[in-house]
Amino acid sequence: MDLDFCELLNVTFVKVSVDIISVIKMSNRMTGGFKFLLIVVVFGSLCASVHGQCDDAAFESLENVGEEIALENKFFRYNASSTSVAHHSSCTLCYLLSITAQRIYFCNRSQEQLSYLINGLCVFLRIYNSRICQGIVSVYKDEVLYVVGQLLLSPKQLCAVLIENCGEAYNPFKANWTVALPDVPKPPVQPRQQPKPDQPVLRVLHLADIHFDPQYAQGSEADCNDPLCCHKNSTKKSMKVKQAAGRWGTAGLCDLPIKTMILLFEHLQDEAEFDYVIWTGDLPPHNVWNQTRNGQLHAYEYLLQLFNEYLPNKLIFSALGNHESAPADSFPPHFKTLPNKYSISWLYNALAEGWSATVDPEQKEAVQDSIKRRASYVVEVKPEELQKAENEGAKVHIIGHIPPGHETCLKEWSRNYNIIAQRYENVIRAQFFGHTHSDSFTVSYDRSGSDVRPSNVMFVAPSVTTFAYCLPAYRIYTIDGVHENSTWEVLDIETYILNVTEANQTGERPKHYNRVDEECGKSCRKARLCELLSSNSAAYATCIHKPVVKL
Template identity: 40%
Template sequence: MPDNSAVQLAMSSSPAGVKLCTSVCLILVLLLQNTSAKPLLFSQNNSLNNSNPLGLNAQQGLVSSALKNRNYLRYFAKETEQFSKSRPIPDNTVAQYFSNDALGSGTLSFLSRLPVLHGLLVSAGCNICKILVTAIQQLFIAGKTQAEIVTAMTKLCITFHLQDKRVCADIVPEFKTEVLTVLDKLVLSSDEICGIALGPECGSPYNPFYEWNITLSDKHKPPVVPPTLPKTGSPTVRVLHLTDIHFDRLYKVGTNAVCGEPLCCREDDGKPAAGIPGAGKWGDYRKCDTPVWTLENLFQHLADKQNEFDYIVWTGDLPAHDVWKQTRSEQVSLLSFLSQLFDKYLPNKPVYPAIGNHESAPVNSFPPPFIKGNNSISWLYYPLANSWMKWLSPEAKATVQKGAFYTVSPFPGFRIVSLNTNYCNNQNWWLLLNVTDPAGQLKWLIDVLQAAEDKKEKVHILGHIPPGLSDCLKAWSWNYYKIVNRYESTIVAQFFGHTHFDHFEMFYDEVDFKRPVSVAYIAPSVTPFPELNLGYRIYDIDGNYTKSSWAVLDHVNYIMNLTEANLYNKPVWQLEYSVKAAYQMKSLFPSDWNDLIARMTKNSTLLQLVNKHYYKSRDDGSCDSDCKMKLLCELKSGRSHDPDLCTDVGITDARMFYSVMKRTTSC
């Protein structure tokens, strides 16, 4: 993703933007559901002065004080200058809009002093988040109802062009239940709430995000034996990796692909403007997902070459990016549709899935098991278990129904573990209620890995969100990193998706963070969103024989060049590259991937090639010094929120680190 600030991303017309926009807008709106005497966002004994860089005084009118702060106003004017020039708003619009609105006189006093509020929401960032959260206190004190607040915020969304009318009308109701239910039980400061919404560089989320630690087995870690390549002629297994399919049943050829919404190329987007090409036959680079017929074409292609792989891993994200208008029943029907495709085209191939962040409705909403009743996630996990059980062992059903994770042993001495990484997702608001090892998944993982170590099994781990992304909560990520360190001789490969790009993440020994211990493979997406070719991957793996290492030996990527497919009306799934050949790697052990990073620091041709493949050959991969630093940092970061992992590639402080890591988040 482009290297925008968090709030710029929040207000952009992308699914990631809609999700973060939802978080920010609902901070401004839906936290106000409680009409008791105690403000929801602020504890009675909490002073705002410590968390507010602008020096707000809670006893002297929070908003008025902020607006009289000349340093703040100079900062704000600078931040909004360019945006205000490009998107002027009529004089007095703010005052006219709110004068008779449910938001009340306190907010009118605040907003009428900000004729460039639309620019503020787009570019002001962390400080303004805290100002607006503070302003909510006045709305709350005014005793506005949920309905009034939701109506007002929908109007605000439309008036300030945060999204178009259709998205604004649907996005607040879509997320209302989740956010209200969660935040009704919390007391958070502005520093905490903005830290959650915009990241820890903005504020300090409350302690549970950072202070829990998982307990490892009391059995000692066995001595580490350096890996070796299998003997020539040893059996191999080939594995197809599909991820982030994001197929769109409503895609329509020729429609507007520049619709201004997070997802386009649909009939209700209308026709394109004069001189602008409409949505392509086989897909489109411009914020559009995978057409159904393109997905069918992929499965036909895979059926024709099914002798080239033995089983399939699918690491999540099936629905389209229309995250503002999804329903539970629609999400379940999509799972059924994909299952039917596998049955139709690849009936004899086992599939080992992992759940993505888009499988739920609303997106990213995955309540832990202690949430019961209508808010429970059983509406998804039970159909998921029914769909997956034809590929899994009977004992996997209980953990899928509980938390959408499981383990299975396809061959003797080999085990697959599939994790639900939505329990580390920083946009899963349910985790605010109890973030400590949700669903007991990491404790379960330790038990599975210890049993595998005792039986001398080798393990592959599947998941959706790579643990090194800033999307993954710090405590969960760091605990997972610790587990990988402890069981480095058992875990021989990890497979993730989510970013839509082609890359990897390194794990290092926690002693000094120099010795590489594991690598996470992050596969390219099927969907072309955003501005990518379509892709998939096949791994060569040390195969089924006694004392097999089950290590990854090579992988090859295939892409559909969307420009050529639409130009000639002929989709072709072509070999993009073999990783060993392209990067001149002798093997794919963690040390080899670490060596690749070292060679990229000195070899600009190699750096450009890796960057080209990162974007699935969408361009030539040109990579300047800023790009180089960002790419290398991403590859070195197997755990989130740790700037120290990147000091040797030019990262000098936390602000720079978070700017870097935003490139691969929230797809």
């Protein structure tokens, strides 16, 4: 059947104009970069009709995908659940956007032409309002189009990386690669020993995903259609506010007010007892369409100011979150051929200076060199360092932002991380992560022998921000302390929350954070069991949705 791609897309629009909007709404929590690429899909079909044809033969694969969508109705075929619809549609959209984005790039259209049309389609499809559409296009266009021009992956390979169970392989970069471990046999597993009650302990503060928002406005709309609410422009002035943003924060699509962030540090200074701090990243708010490099640096400098003012004598161990960069999620590697305008050194240089001030003076130069030369948003766990620790009888704690096994972490990377963690389970005593905004933990299992055996645990801290629909929280771990034969194990976990909803109702200044110590019913117990039995997000999702069988 000989159909022009633009005609095919027009037919699809007429048939599913309502459905495309609903499917895009389902993916409302996508980061700005991926939403920008989503818009490029539709724009690419107009490239030929608005600006004239490029080489037709070069876009044969694009027409084949468009024909498949129109003829087989694979784009919006409703299955049993909205989840399956969203996944199938996102997968097909990904194929389209990958081919079309390349088409746009090689058409040599100007940045102004691309921005104008993409912004118009973003508004037309009601993905966001014009203000946010324009912001997303402005922030992401340069890097997205540069990456498209350098991309060596096929559309299906790219989509395999971006979307679970979509495409040819989970990881096209040597899909089944396995990390090389030192040629040293794994020693016998050491039984976990409980320390004596009178042994010294360490108390460790874990702050995750602060996401403080300087633009938070009390009384503004908290129930808006934007990705982030509680701003003065979250609703039109002519419209009545449906849900007013509270004084101390709002458990919804809102980030943390500055005053509540300061309240947290005042509380930590006066009431919380701990020896050192773990901060696992994500400081700026979720307004990814309105962020600049200077803005990200100012947020980081403000956090350091609070640490210096309220916790001046505490050691701070930090990890980088995916929101620290501008644009968010953009951490280019140190390629020699990378143009300077895309370099991430502006962030790493600031981190090197700030982080080195929180460590021992003798380690300052080494920390700065490590960050400037080797830092990138690619988590690297070096088996050689763990082997050195094993040789010396030392123990190790690992901190990071995105927990391995999470849906936003490449599967092959997670698998190889697990290989390392299994090999060095005698060395790795604890692993601390954030990113999910939820209070949880994950148990990993050793399946190499005849019996499946739990081998290590990852502790995932809740967020300080209220985004999305959370209460501000932090954790304190009690760890086996400094003494001979210390295990350095986590002995206890305390989670503290600030009930901003209650504080907003009373109108008074919240007095303290409350320790979470509530009953666990059937659904809670099932969730806890699934956490124990699952080593990644897919396994947990399968477990949690299984019907309960009464015995």
